[in-house]
Amino acid sequence: MKRLSERQYRRQIGVTMTLYVIAMLAVWPLAKAAPGLWEKVALTLVPALPMLYVIGLLAYKIASSDELEQRTHLVALGVATAVTGSLSLVGGLLATSGAIRLDGTVLIWVFPLIMFSYGATHWWVVTRRYGGSMDCDETSSWSLPLYFLLVAALLGVATLFAWWRGHMDGFSLGVMLGTQASFVGFAAWTAWRRWRRRRVAGDVVGP
Template identity: 45%
Template sequence: MPRLKQKRYQQHLMFAMTIYAVVMVLVWPLVRTVTDAPTKWLLALAPLPPMLYVIGLMARRIRDSDELEQRTHLVGLGVATGVVGALSLAGGFLASAQVLPLDGSIMIWVFPLMMACYGVTRWWVARRYSDDLGCDPNDSMALQWRLAIAAAMFGFVALFAFLKRDAFHACMLLGMASTIGVVALARGVIYLRKRHAERMESRNVR
């Protein structure tokens, strides 16, 4: 099996996440409108295949990485597992004590939260070794664009939730989209300032 390069990995990842967003917006809400049990099962689990595909992509990417990059993956996954596990345990205690009303829908956010913690932690660890997650900046999509696309996807789903009069999830998704958007903007400003400094330095050398 050929090595999965960063550019190809990101292309497949964005495709899978687009499919996931489309399914969540157009297919998954239909689960509340059907009464047939098999159809209800299929609709309820429709978002699962693209997420399983993403997990498979991550496994291939980690397998094809060098030892240093595998270490950043390991640290990111370890921190994400610890954070999500601790939050899940705290939520379980609060729900069992009837301090915080939680239903089964909260489980939908476990995997996205784990991926967010993993991504942030891996980025932080990778910053100790390089300026970006990849060794070759031309081999991958800029981080600010990836974050901007993620923010747009969350915003789109938030708009759909708002139109469905689901204020709780709309506000939650909008908050996530805004946070990711601010990070993307900050990353873009840093990138532009760095490019400007490099150009000024090259002019001074000449």
């Protein structure tokens, strides 16, 4: 099985996320005005297609990795499943008892929560436990910071559009802005680490 390089993987993820935002902005709002059930279902599920591709791409990347990389991915997926399942259980119990009010729209946060938990855990396992680096592709040293900035920009476009159309309350706006700020912070932090590592390597080599 042919392996995907980090550059190829991030490029495909970036393109897919762009298509997802376009679908959410251009297609998904039409679902509410669709006259029939099947039209409503079809328009609603269009944004899910890019995310299903992301899941398939992630599965392909894991399957084509070596045993150590597979272990790091599977540990990260296990932690993400545990985190999402635990929060879903607690939220479900609180909603059932009437302590908080939740509707079906909360389900849209399940997939982002899984991906965020997976990414954070995978980074920790690779960099802390095994002493590796997430920037595996040295030919694209700035690809990871740019990837984080791309995600933040896409979320910003979606947030601005939703706010302009009046589809976002204060809580959702705060969550989205906080998420964007986190990705910008990740971009700055990874860029600083790469710059520092290269500076230290240059000082060690010397003139």
